[in-house]
Amino acid sequence: MNLLHFLLQNHQEVLELTLEHLWLVAASTLIAVLLGVPLGILIAHRPPFSKPVLTGANIIQTVPSLALFGFLLPVPWLGDRAERLAILALTLYALLPVVRNTYTGIRGVDPAVVEAGRAMGLTPRQLLTQVELPLAVSVILSGIRVAVVISVGLATIAAAVGAGGLGELIFRGLAMVNNQLILAGAIPAALLALLADFGIGLLERRLRPR
Amino acid sequence: MLADVAHDTNNDPAIEFRHVSYELPSGQVILEDFNLQVRRGEILVLLGRSGSGKTTTLKLVNRLLAPTRGEIQVAGDFGDDVIRLRRSIGYVIQEVGLFPHFTVERNIGVVPRIEGWPKERMHARTRELLQMVGLDAALASRYPHQLSGGQRQRVGVARALAADPAILLMDEPFGALDPLTRDELQREFIALQQRLHKTVLFVTHDLNEALRLGSRIALMEAGKLITVLPPEEFLRSDDALAAAYVRAFASGLNSSGKRGAS
Numbered sequence: 412m413n414l415l416h417f418l419l420q421n422h423q424e425v426l427e428l429t430l431e432h433l434w435l436v437a438a439s440t441l442i443a444v445l446l447g448v449p450l451g452i453l454i455a456h457r458p459p460f461s462k463p464v465l466t467g468a469n470i471i472q473t474v475p476s477l478a479l480f481g482f483l484l485p486v487p488w489l490g491d492r493a494e495r496l497a498i499l500a501l502t503l504y505a506l507l508p509v510v511r512n513t514y515t516g517i518r519g520v521d522p523a524v525v526e527a528g529r530a531m532g533l534t535p536r537q538l539l540t541q542v543e544l545p546l547a548v549s550v551i552l553s554g555i556r557v558a559v560v561i562s563v564g565l566a567t568i569a570a571a572v573g574a575g576g577l578g579e580l581i582f583r584g585l586a587m588v589n590n591q592l593i594l595a596g597a598i599p600a601a602l603l604a605l606l607a608d609f610g611i612g613l614l615e616r617r618l619r620p621r
Numbered sequence: 622m623l624a625d626v627a628h629d630t631n632n633d634p635a636i637e638f639r640h641v642s643y644e645l646p647s648g649q650v651i652l653e654d655f656n657l658q659v660r661r662g663e664i665l666v667l668l669g670r671s672g673s674g675k676t677t678t679l680k681l682v683n684r685l686l687a688p689t690r691g692e693i694q695v696a697g698d699f700g701d702d703v704i705r706l707r708r709s710i711g712y713v714i715q716e717v718g719l720f721p722h723f724t725v726e727r728n729i730g731v732v733p734r735i736e737g738w739p740k741e742r743m744h745a746r747t748r749e750l751l752q753m754v755g756l757d758a759a760l761a762s763r764y765p766h767q768l769s770g771g772q773r774q775r776v777g778v779a780r781a782l783a784a785d786p787a788i789l790l791m792d793e794p795f796g797a798l799d800p801l802t803r804d805e806l807q808r809e810f811i812a813l814q815q816r817l818h819k820t821v822l823f824v825t826h827d828l829n830e831a832l833r834l835g836s837r838i839a840l841m842e843a844g845k846l847i848t849v850l851p852p853e854e855f856l857r858s859d860d861a862l863a864a865a866y867v868r869a870f871a872s873g874l875n876s877s878g879k880r881g882a883s
Contacts, residue, residue: 531708545722546722
């Protein structure tokens with residue numbers, strides 16, 4: 412019950428760090444969606460571009476997160492504020508699942524349906540908004556869900572460069588060899604990930620076309 | 622036949638292919654120097670085996686494909702406006718291609734909706750079309766996956782007719798149906814055509830269907846047009862390929878007759 416005691420006593424700080432954490436995840440996911448969905452649509456419609464784009468996103472994904480944070484640190488404007496840097500790094504990691512699932516979702520729409528739409532005189536824009544996106548939306552959402560879950564975990568590492576978030580507690584706990592402190596950061600982070608997974612999963616099922 | 626006279630006041634063909642060729646980027650020739658006139662109000666059946674270029678011919682009409690050489694004239698002044706051309710041509714395919722996330726009513730109303738029809742008019746048109754293709758009005762709120770294959774294909778026909786196009790392109794629309802349903806839909810389609818007098822370009826590989834529905838049958842083989850004949854003449858044709866079709870058709874009938882007798 413020591414942990415519970417700790418959380419109760421420090422609920423103010425834990426809450427603040429949780430909100431910071433959420434902000435990092437939300438901002439980076441939003442940017443990743445705003446960039447990744449159009450990019451995924453683009454490469455789904457222009458197959459020659461799909462390979463280089465997906466490979467690029469894959470390569471970013473393979474860079475160890477701590478190294479990426481480190482690499483970005485000396486960059487002038489970015490390095491000024493750790494928060495900017497963390498959001499950029501998290502965005503880069505979130506891109507792959509968003510781009511890949513948008514691409515897969517749109518490519519997965521029944522060609523007969525797309526052809527029927529074209530033959531009926533839908534403009535490319537109408538085809539995208541009325542047919543392709545509604546039919547791909549659950550696949551795209553599942554990519555966003557994966558991106559969010561990854562980001563919640565990765566964002567704990569952002570504390571290493573001073574960006575705040577629940578990682579603060581974890582790193583502090585590691586330094587002080589204090590398991591309670593580590594858990595006080597890790598458990599809320601895990602709960603956030605589970606919650607996001609569940610919530611977006613629910614939305615995904617609601618929007619899945621039959 | 623008398624009813625047709627009124628529609629023949631304009632003698633220009635509804636669709637005309639002039640020296641049309643279509644090649645894939647790889648250089649493979651799909652259609653070669655294809656010439657054909659489709660008359661207003663007729664059902665012209667493109668008959669041929671898979672790979673003979675029937676579907677390509679159809680897709681050239683509504684510009685899903687662009688010819689490599691030659692030109693295709695479609696009645697009505699569309700200029701380069703492909704979208705308007707397509708909206709004035711109905712298209713029915715074997716896979717139906719209904720939008721799975723739209724109800725039957727929304728599927729039928731796709732073109733009217735983007736054309737900005739008022740709600741009441743779309744609603745009335747849907748009822749009218751459902752009745753026309755022999756479907757219960759209660760199906761309007763169903764989704765495609767809740768329908769049988771035959772019902773889906775009827776909705777496909779209703780959708781193609783929604784904005785009252787003068788031309789219908791049909792690519793083996795009844796090909797995936799069981800024989801009884803196919804027979805039913807073919808019969809209803811003939812009855813429908815007697816009321817609507819659309820210009821229909823109809824693709825099939827089934828001679829029985831071609832004979833039954835076609836005003837004329839255009840026989841295709843390896844990207845070339847072999848001959849165009851009305852059904853009765855097709856049966857008597859001394860063209861080698863046409864005769865081969867008729868023989869294959871007759872032997873099917875004979876062997877099943879023999880089985881029935883023994």
